Amino acid sequence: MTSAQDVPFQFLKGHGTENDFVIIPDPEGGLELSAPEVARLCDRRAGIGADGVLRVVRSAAHPDARAMAGDAEWFMDYRNGDGSVAEMCGNGARVFARYLQRAGLVQPGDLTFATRAGVRRAHIAKDEGDITVAMGRAGLPQGADGEVTVRAAGRSWPARKVSMGNPHAVAFVGDLADAGPLLDAPETAPASAYPEGVNVEFVVDRGPRHVALRVHERGSGETRSCGTGACAVMVAAARRDGADPQKDGVPVTYTVDVPGGRLVITERTDGEIEMTGPAVIVAEGRIDSIPLP
Numbered sequence: 001m002t003s004a005q006d007v008p009f010q011f012l013k014g015h016g017t018e019n020d021f022v023i024i025p026d027p028e029g030g031l032e033l034s035a036p037e038v039a040r041l042c043d044r045r046a047g048i049g050a051d052g053v054l055r056v057v058r059s060a061a062h063p064d065a066r067a068m069a070g071d072a073e074w075f076m077d078y079r080n081g082d083g084s085v086a087e088m089c090g091n092g093a094r095v096f097a098r099y100l101q102r103a104g105l106v107q108p109g110d111l112t113f114a115t116r117a118g119v120r121r122a123h124i125a126k127d128e129g130d131i132t133v134a135m136g137r138a139g140l141p142q143g144a145d146g147e148v149t150v151r152a153a154g155r156s157w158p159a160r161k162v163s164m165g166n167p168h169a170v171a172f173v174g175d176l177a178d179a180g181p182l183l184d185a186p187e188t189a190p191a192s193a194y195p196e197g198v199n200v201e202f203v204v205d206r207g208p209r210h211v212a213l214r215v216h217e218r219g220s221g222e223t224r225s226c227g228t229g230a231c232a233v234m235v236a237a238a239r240r241d242g243a244d245p246q247k248d249g250v251p252v253t254y255t256v257d258v259p260g261g262r263l264v265i266t267e268r269t270d271g272e273i274e275m276t277g278p279a280v281i282v283a284e285g286r287i288d289s290i291p292l293p
């Protein structure tokens with residue numbers, strides 16, 4: 001492995017509904033990126049600036065993905081803006097697919113890639129159109145195990161615990177402003193509910209099967225969008241509204257507005273959740289070294 005301090009490397013910058021990422025192509029997995037280096041890259045003043053990093057590595061070349069190499073050639077090595085590792089990133093998945101297409105590593109149409117939450121399927125529409133990612137099934141603990149409390153800006157709300165491979169707490173609120181400035185992570189209770197930390201979504205209704213959210217992400221702070229969060233919100237809203245495709249035999253679709261745009265999310269009758277939205281590459285360049293403070 002070569003330290004990112006020692007060699008120049010290529011990067012791209014991209015976003016999905018304004019959840020933004022530094023993309024680092026590293027096909028053979030030779031680049032060592034420490035947590036402080038990732039945090040510096042994501043710093044909006046001293047670095048390039050992003051909510052997270054997507055390292056593009058061959059599955060066969062990464063210990064976390066080697067077992068998936070037979071099903072997926074490429075591995076999305078995702079890190080949060082503070083350098084921490086997360087299991088999954090939904091907006092990142094679309095941007096990752098867009099990068100693979102743009103680099104000529106895949107063609108528009110169907111593809112698979114590996115993530116820490118498992119192999120994911122995506123469909124890239126022609127002509128730089130929207131990308132759909134099959135995000136897996138939501139984990140919804142039942143009874144008291146699925147109920148948590150979220151506190152922010154001196155207020156508290158009951159919230160639904162949802163896993164999209166990564167942890168979420170979904171709180172329906174009267175007004176998105178009620179969550180306050182979200183400069184710090186909202187508190188969640190009981191403390192035992194999220195031993196690995198949590199992404200917290202605040203949600204309001206906009207119309208029939210149409211909601212809007214704000215999100216505070218574990219490891220990144222408040223962001224303009226969170227794909228896994230939007231999927232968690234969609235499922236929590238559907239159950240609240242009495243819809244359960246696996247029981248009803250009818251798929252259900254919600255429009256989820258985020259501060260940075262709009263996602264359309266469908267839960268199928270087999271429980272698979274499909275998220276559709278944009279993915280854009282905005283810049284490309286070279287980093288000579290990452291100056292740490």
Ligand SMILES: N[C@@H](CCC[C@H](N)C(=O)O)C(=O)O
Pocket residue numbers: 019052080085086087088089090091092166167199217218219220225226227228229
């Ligand atoms: N922005 C992402 C989620 C990234 C990971 C999250 N912060 C975590 O730590 O679980 C998305 O679009 O899903």
